Amino acid sequence: MYVVETENLTRIYGSGAAQVTALDHVSLHVDTGEFVAVMGPSGCGKSTLLHLIGGLDRPDEGMVRIDGQDLSALNDDSLTDLRRERIGFIFQFFNLIPTLDALDNTALPLVLGGMKPAEAQSRAADWLEKLEVADRKSHRPDELSGGQRQRVAIARALVTEPSLILADEPTGNLDSSAAGDFATLLRETVDRWGRSILLVTHDPRISSYADRILQMKDGRITEETRNNIDRKAVVVEDHHA
Amino acid sequence: MRELPLAISYLKGRPIRSIMTILSIVIGVMIMFGLNGMAPAFQDLFRSNMESVALSNVDLYVTRTDGSFFRQEYVQDVSAVQGVESTTAMIVQSVSLPPEHYQTPDGIDVSTIQVYGIDTSVTDEAFNVMTAGGRRLLTGRLLQPGDTGLVVLISEVFAEGLGIGVGEVVKLPGAGGWVPFEVVGILDDPGLLLGNQQVFMPIEAAQDLLNKPNRVNIIMGRYAEGSDAQAIELAMRSMFSRGYELSPLEGGADVWSALLEFMNVIFTMFGLLALALAGLIMFNTFRTSVVERRRDIGMLRAVGAKRRVVMRTILYEGLILAVLGTVLGMLLGVAFAYGARAGLGSIFETLMGGTIGKPRFEALTFAVTIAFGLGVPLVSVLLPARGASQVTPLEAMRPTTVDQEKAVRRSRLIIGLISLVLGVAGLISGIFQLMALGMLIFLLALGLLGPLVISPITSFFNRALYLLFGQEGGLAAGNIARQPRRAAITTTSLMVGLAILIGLGGMLGSVYGGALRFLDASLRSDYILMAGGLVVTNDTVGADPDLAETVRRMPGVEDLTTMRQVDVLNEDGIGVRLIGIDPPSYGRIAGLSFIEGDKSAFERLQGGNEVIVNGRYASQFGVSVGDTITLEGDHRLIDMKVAAVGLDYLNMKLPTVYMDQAVLSREFGVHNDVLILVNAEPGVDREDLEEDLLAAIETYPGFGIISREQLYASQKQVARSGTIGMNIILALLAAPALLGLANALGINVIERTREIGMLRAVGAKRRQVRRMIVAESLLLSLVGIAFGITSGLLLSVVMTGILEFAGLHIPYSFPGVGLLTSIAAGLLCGVLAALIPARRASDLEIVSALAYE
Secondary structure (H helix, E strand, O other), X not given: OOOEEEEEEEEEEOOHHHOEEEEEEXXXXXXXXXXXXXXXOOOOOHHHHHHHHOOOXXXXXXXXXXXOEEXXXXXXXXXXXXXXXXXXXXXXXXXXXXXXXXXXXHHHHHHHOOOOHHHHHHHHHHHHHHOOOHHHOOOOHHHOOHHHHHHHHHHHHHOOOOOEEEEEOOOOOOOHHHHHHHHHHHHHHHHXXXXXXXXXXXXXXXXXXXXXEEEEEOOEEEEEEEOOOOHHHOXXXXXXX | OXXXXXXXXXXXXXXXXXXXXXXHHHHHHHHHHHHHHHHHHHHHHHHHHHOOOOOOOOOEEEEEOOOOOEEOOHHHHHHHOOOEEEEEEEEEEEEEOOOOOOEOOOXXXXXXXXXXXXXXXXXXXXXXXXXXXXXXXXXEOOOOOOOOOOEEXXXXXXXXXXXXXXXXXXXXXXXXXXXXXXXXXXXOOOOOOOOEEEEXXXXXXXXXXXXXXXXXXXXXXXXXXXXOHHHHHHHHHXXXXXXXXXXXXXXXXXXXXXXXXXXXXXXXXXXHHHHHHHHHHHHHHHHHHHHHOHHHHHHHHHOOOOHHHHHHHHHHHHHHHHHHHHHHHHHHHHHHHHHHHHHHHHHHHHHHOOOOOOOOOOHHHHHHHHHHHHHHHHHHHHHHHHXXXXXXXXXXXXXXXXXXXXXXXXXXXXXXXXXXXXXXXXXXXXXXXXXXXXXXXXXXXXXXHHHHHHHHHHHHHHHHHHHHHXXXXXXXXXHHHHOHHHHHHHHHHHHHHHHHHHHHHHHHHHHHHHHHHHHHXXXXXXXXXXXXXXXXXXXXXXXXXXHHHHHHOOOOEEEEEEEEEEEEEEOOOOEEEEEXXXXXXXXXXXXXXXXXXXXXXXXXXXXXXXXXXXXXXXXXXXXXXXXXXXEEOOOOEEEEEEEEEEEOOOOOOOOEEEEEHHHHHHHHOOOOEOEEEEEEOOOOOXXXXXXXXXXXXXXXXXXXXXXXXXXXXXXHHHHHHHHHHHHHHHHHHHHHHHHHHHHHHHHHHHHOHHHHHHXXXXXXXXXXXXXXXXXXXXXXXXXXXXXXXXXXXXXXXXXXXXXXXXXXXXXOOOOHXXXXXXXXXXXXXXXXXXXXXXXXXXXXXXXXXXXXX
């Protein structure tokens, strides 16, 4: 069973003459522990694809399965539960809540899921530790550097132990050094903690860390290439430890 | 003008916010315009009797400023002044008629007879008096020399209504009852108020009718050709004291004009408070809007917009909202004035025995409303607009630093504390204008200090919210605690609204409670016989002492006391009310609530040179027991020693002096009783007694009887109606607070669109988002309520204390019910205000929310 599987995924915006097919019958799959990068020019449908897979938007045609679960069969609440429990999001603009400190930002999905704040914070602290920003846990986003903010965003994405991480241009706001660090971190997320990642990016240096690269154009996947990454060099940790 | 389209597009882009901001202005303008539109109608009610007095173009009028009577001999003194060629004395006096006694052919009730007493021996035609001010005679004859008896000229419409003609008899009301007059002539209709009929009679007949022997209230004079008008006026000025008017006829009861002025100020204050709230909401709205648009503004600056373009854009936005709000507010104000007239008319009819005319909107009302309607919002927008223009493109991209926030907090604390001290100083200054200003500054201080207490109050309610709303409650509390400034902006309007509500409500509650206590202390007789109503003016003719004597001899009457009254001027030319009492019986039957001195003062009044003053008089003129006050009698200044300071129910709002009736009669020529307080013998058949009393007053027009029980019931009814009226106004004041809260919450949601989108993306359900927003709103309301109640209570204590400065010694009543209502209203506000924003937040499409700039 794939972590992500789509069939003929289609999304059309507008109507009549203004109608735009953002995604045109896209079928793909992501394996467990696989890092897939989606590349392509602006407006090719990368983000739309990510939104549909993340259950943030509904397709006009086709279907999405996450861990075998058909998203179209879920109502809004169940979809939200699935998103919270099985998917972690990382956005380009970090999208941290400016009024919460790093710890509370990380613990947010757990708190939303009903976990007691103390327990949620303890688990969030673990992830901040793993991502080496534990010393900044009491700082608010405006007191963190871009790289630190992105680490907190990854911690938040991982804190619910999701099987899939969706990342939308996550390095768009980082300098090249921070972007490199970030990509290494993502690779580690796959290799050490066994997560699957679907990442949308413009940056070939970032996509070079992926196992597979999907090229998109005009709403379709036009090309698929595999990177030769030596995965035996890393040891997969038990992510529940 | 390139800023205008930009401003319009911003406003159109935020329709809900724009509408709510406009609404807040609308309410302020509506209250201000509507209440001030009613003011002229009230003035008419008081002054209608004075409007038609000027009979002709003469050189000199002598009247007393308070409209009261003086000795007729003065006409000889005026004649003796060199350069005065001729003079005449006259009486112009309104006499109220019992309802539905006389009517015009159109069925209009004649409520007032304006008695013109004319000296028929006058030969100078310049005065026009013999032709009744130049009116056309339709049938019969005019008054003529030698007429001194009971003859009268009436108008055609009055004669038709009565169904009488020349030679027939019309009964006119006087101090001794109904007096028959022979109609000798019928005049054309002057086109004045039909309910206010003029009758012309010889001066002697008028003096008899009114029981004002040898007294008049107008002297007219004409100068000889070529005489020095200035010299004459100088001579006259030395002859008459300041209490006399020497030129145009403007005389009116100054006591009432003062009360009217006071009412006008109160009306304007209400409107200003509402507008101040609207201003606060606009200030908050625009301040938040500027913060929210920081990046936009930075971008505008980056692409070449100058500072003044940014500032003008924001000011245009304010101007557009202010113009729309003012125009709509004025339209609704007209409706409000008509509605208030319909609602409050009956109360004033009971109180004044008159009808309130249609609302009238004068040029000044337009000017003041437009000035404030546009001015307050524009001033409120000025600071945020200036702030926006200061934003540099680079700053706009950076978040606010902690240091900047600390600096803002420090300056807020300093300015807030200074404002608080200034506000309280103004409130307790005892000068009305300063008190009004003090109230506004006090409210400003609340707005400034609010953010500094948000965090402690929030943590106080945090636990309760967590229990009620679970995780979402915790999130909401966290949001608020970490953003005290935003939370303060949101709660300020509710806080200030509630402070006003509780402050005014507490004060009014104390006034009503206190008033009923005074009623108990001062009008506790079994029956009150009254001329017209409880509100007595110089126009109330009253009854000669025969009526009291008749009642005193009546079987079943145990005791009675009478009260006489006149409004005059004191030595400073300020209107005061004089009440003539019979001290021994007044002490037994009525009484005063003493502030200084005690009942023994009644005995000392009989000596003839001591008086009791009420609290209003004592505070207004700074006198206390043992001081001497000077009053202007109708022929000399009189010094009277203050024996005590006390209050009675009817006159607590006006500066009042209580004196022996003998003094009032001797020095002011007032002989008529306006109130007769009667105690029944124990065990007497009340029905029989009431029948006898009714029979006794039958010949005294306008006199009525009210029992103690009826009086209480009616006064409570008046208080209740008054309370309802005030509550409507208070509710109108509260409405902007609700709008302000909803507005600020709405802005919060807009501002946090991306944040909410992210929450939804990482797993918050729609319900959770809704609950979070509602919890946040409730918590903000609780903060607003907590702070609003604290400051409202403080305000109500201070405002009730202010009344003490005004001489109303009213014990403070804790507004318990008001508090509960405010808490409920505040929470309801919170939930209502959150409904739309919560729905909006939960309905946000995640993808577009995440893409929101």
